[in-house]
Amino acid sequence: MRGAILHAPGDIRVEDRDDPQIEKPTDAVIRMSATCVCGSDLWSYRGINESRGPAPMGHEYVGVVEEVGSDVTTIRPGQFVIGSFFASDGTCPNCRNGFQTACLHAEGMGALGAQAEMLRVPWADGTLVATPDVPDDELLPSLLAASDVLGTGWFAAVQAGVGPGSTVAVVGDGAVGLLGVLAAKELGAERIIAMSRHESRQRLATAFGATDIVAERGDEGVERVKDLTNGIGADAVLECVGTSESMSQAMSATRPGGRVGLVGVPHGVSLDGTELFYSHVQIGGGPAPVRRFLPDLIERIVERRIDPGKVFDLTLPLEQAAEGYAAMDERRAIKSLLLP
Amino acid sequence: MRGAILHAPGDIRVEDRDDPQIEKPTDAVIRMSATCVCGSDLWSYRGINESRGPAPMGHEYVGVVEEVGSDVTTIRPGQFVIGSFFASDGTCPNCRNGFQTACLHAEGMGALGAQAEMLRVPWADGTLVATPDVPDDELLPSLLAASDVLGTGWFAAVQAGVGPGSTVAVVGDGAVGLLGVLAAKELGAERIIAMSRHESRQRLATAFGATDIVAERGDEGVERVKDLTNGIGADAVLECVGTSESMSQAMSATRPGGRVGLVGVPHGVSLDGTELFYSHVQIGGGPAPVRRFLPDLIERIVERRIDPGKVFDLTLPLEQAAEGYAAMDERRAIKSLLLP
Numbered sequence: 001m002r003g004a005i006l007h008a009p010g011d012i013r014v015e016d017r018d019d020p021q022i023e024k025p026t027d028a029v030i031r032m033s034a035t036c037v038c039g040s041d042l043w044s045y046r047g048i049n050e051s052r053g054p055a056p057m058g059h060e061y062v063g064v065v066e067e068v069g070s071d072v073t074t075i076r077p078g079q080f081v082i083g084s085f086f087a088s089d090g091t092c093p094n095c096r097n098g099f100q101t102a103c104l105h106a107e108g109m110g111a112l113g114a115q116a117e118m119l120r121v122p123w124a125d126g127t128l129v130a131t132p133d134v135p136d137d138e139l140l141p142s143l144l145a146a147s148d149v150l151g152t153g154w155f156a157a158v159q160a161g162v163g164p165g166s167t168v169a170v171v172g173d174g175a176v177g178l179l180g181v182l183a184a185k186e187l188g189a190e191r192i193i194a195m196s197r198h199e200s201r202q203r204l205a206t207a208f209g210a211t212d213i214v215a216e217r218g219d220e221g222v223e224r225v226k227d228l229t230n231g232i233g234a235d236a237v238l239e240c241v242g243t244s245e246s247m248s249q250a251m252s253a254t255r256p257g258g259r260v261g262l263v264g265v266p267h268g269v270s271l272d273g274t275e276l277f278y279s280h281v282q283i284g285g286g287p288a289p290v291r292r293f294l295p296d297l298i299e300r301i302v303e304r305r306i307d308p309g310k311v312f313d314l315t316l317p318l319e320q321a322a323e324g325y326a327a328m329d330e331r332r333a334i335k336s337l338l339l340p
Numbered sequence: 341m342r343g344a345i346l347h348a349p350g351d352i353r354v355e356d357r358d359d360p361q362i363e364k365p366t367d368a369v370i371r372m373s374a375t376c377v378c379g380s381d382l383w384s385y386r387g388i389n390e391s392r393g394p395a396p397m398g399h400e401y402v403g404v405v406e407e408v409g410s411d412v413t414t415i416r417p418g419q420f421v422i423g424s425f426f427a428s429d430g431t432c433p434n435c436r437n438g439f440q441t442a443c444l445h446a447e448g449m450g451a452l453g454a455q456a457e458m459l460r461v462p463w464a465d466g467t468l469v470a471t472p473d474v475p476d477d478e479l480l481p482s483l484l485a486a487s488d489v490l491g492t493g494w495f496a497a498v499q500a501g502v503g504p505g506s507t508v509a510v511v512g513d514g515a516v517g518l519l520g521v522l523a524a525k526e527l528g529a530e531r532i533i534a535m536s537r538h539e540s541r542q543r544l545a546t547a548f549g550a551t552d553i554v555a556e557r558g559d560e561g562v563e564r565v566k567d568l569t570n571g572i573g574a575d576a577v578l579e580c581v582g583t584s585e586s587m588s589q590a591m592s593a594t595r596p597g598g599r600v601g602l603v604g605v606p607h608g609v610s611l612d613g614t615e616l617f618y619s620h621v622q623i624g625g626g627p628a629p630v631r632r633f634l635p636d637l638i639e640r641i642v643e644r645r646i647d648p649g650k651v652f653d654l655t656l657p658l659e660q661a662a663e664g665y666a667a668m669d670e671r672r673a674i675k676s677l678l679l680p
Binding site for chain 2: 098099230247259271276277278283289
């Protein structure tokens with residue numbers, strides 16, 4: 001089969017890879033209907049995360065089941081399925097608590113390389129969710145978005161405590177931040193402030209439910225959020241970037257007693273205990289347990305109540321994965337969808 | 341009047357101070373029925389917090405109203421009242437959100453010095469809560485505990501998300517930690533693990549509702565908590581100390597998706613963003629908005645459903661405040677009550 005391989009920073013090539021096989025009785029193998037490039041893939045692409053030599057890439061996937069192992073009971077060949085970036089057994093105490101990304105038997109899907117024609121999925125029963133029928137092609141982008149960025153934005157909103165009537169601010173206008181806006185809207189937020197300097201992203205944020213746009217950053221951005229929130233800050237802030245600057249902006253834009261949902265993977269961030277204490281802000285998140293939300297998200301998508309697939313503004317054949325990465329790296333695209 | 345003054349680390353003296361007067365129309369002046377020494381007073385007493393020369397001390401108080409300013413409408417002379425360590429107007433957006441310690445007009449009571457015969461209380465209508473009647477003397481210790489340590493332990497439990505059926509761990513066996521145990525019990529926790537090495541404090545923790553005692557600290561203590569919690573950690577952890585060691589212990593003892601309620605004032609603590617992220621733990625707290633909980637706590641006390649006053653294991657005349665500090669500093673006493 002064909003699949004994307006990162007050879008060195010900036011050097012993505014689509015090459016022949018061995019077809020994946022069932023290795024354990026709990027595995028499934030799926031044929032990819034669509035896959036995509038994640039903002040987090042750019043950390044390796046840019047050389048900020050150390051690369052381990054030639055490495056398969058990609059962890060977002062929707063497809064049709066080809067084959068299942070002998071212990072798989074709920075997933076069948078021919079089903080259209082969606083999974084997420086961690087395989088999880090679905091039965092351990094952390095899975096039962098809805099934190100499948102902390103599954104005691106979790107396996108990261110990135111190492112298996114979903115930017116390819118086929119993919120082995122461990123713990124198929126725990127990891128994959130089948131749609132009622134094989135969906136129309138027009139739903140592919142939205143279902144693929146559920147695999148990571150929608151589920152991650154949703155988790156950010158849940159961790160930030162968004163509920164009916166909430167005032168929300170979203171730091172980060174990548175796909176996750178934009179879908180955090182959509183999640184906040186769906187969860188009943190009354191006011192949603194999107195922090196974005198880019199006109200095309202501002203438009204998408206507004207389409208997803210943002211009521212206010214703040215283009216300023218840093219202290220000035222925080223002051224604008226406070227102007228919009230009785231002078232005290234937002235009830236709930238979604239941190240969808242992961243730098244020291246964005247974290248500080250998120251903490252400062254939250255009102256005392258408010259919460260920050262943290263889904264931007266932190267890079268070189270440290271929090272001062274005294275500042276955290278006196279801010280009266282709660283903070284937490286992590287790799288989103290997307291699996292928890294998939295059944296609900298799939299239902300909203302197939303009923304056409306939400307259209308998160310709008311975050312894909314570039315669609316390419318898998319063979320052109322390198323251009324998909326470059327376009328996102330240069331911010332010419334929000335998110336690149338790849339068709340095998 | 342007489343009042344306690346910190347002259348230098350380790351040097352507390354009870355001396356003559358000017359009687360407090362009504363300074364603003366929103367003030368009240370109360371005559372102290374009882375006051376006490378707080379664990380946080382020891383930070384200055386030990387010279388860890390910088391001392392600003394001779395300074396009045398104390399921020400916990402119950403007493404009878406002597407006089408009120410012309411704008412005070414709900415508090416009347418003769419009432420028995422309880423307040424907390426921040427005066428708050430009760431009307432600003434943060435007060436309305438239940439975060440009175442972040443009141444836009446907050447005034448710290450420590451600077452006014454509650455370890456004295458009388459006390460001026462700013463924002464009397466917002467700050468003070470009157471009991472239905474002047475209570476029996478036997479209720480004084482419990483009502484005084486509500487002024488800080490009970491309310492602080494309660495806030496830790498609320499911030500940690502304690503509810504019916506929760507598994508809780510409490511880091512810190514000072515008065516706040518012990519009353520965190522009581523709070524967790526009252527809020528419906530099923531299993532409460534008190535981390536304590538001191539036999540007398542273990543006994544009190546058990547009396548307040550602890551189901552398990554863990555005497556080990558650090559990694560070993562965390563392992564013991566995991567042994568008791570399906571191998572994953574507690575749902576809710578109360579951090580009632582504020583050192584790097586205790587914070588690390590609290591974070592590690594919390595299960596993915598669990599929460600740390602932070603009420604130990606951090607000293608030299610910094611949190612690594614990456615560790616926080618991958619722990620899947622939410623953390624937050626701050627100076628407890630005790631005022632939010634006072635009406636409920638007072639009701640539980642006057643109905644004799646809880647007896648938080650048990651944390652006072654030393655009662656002295658105000659004149660012997662120095663011995664009250666020394667006994668706590670040397671861990672001969674959990675908490676010292678002072679009678680003017």
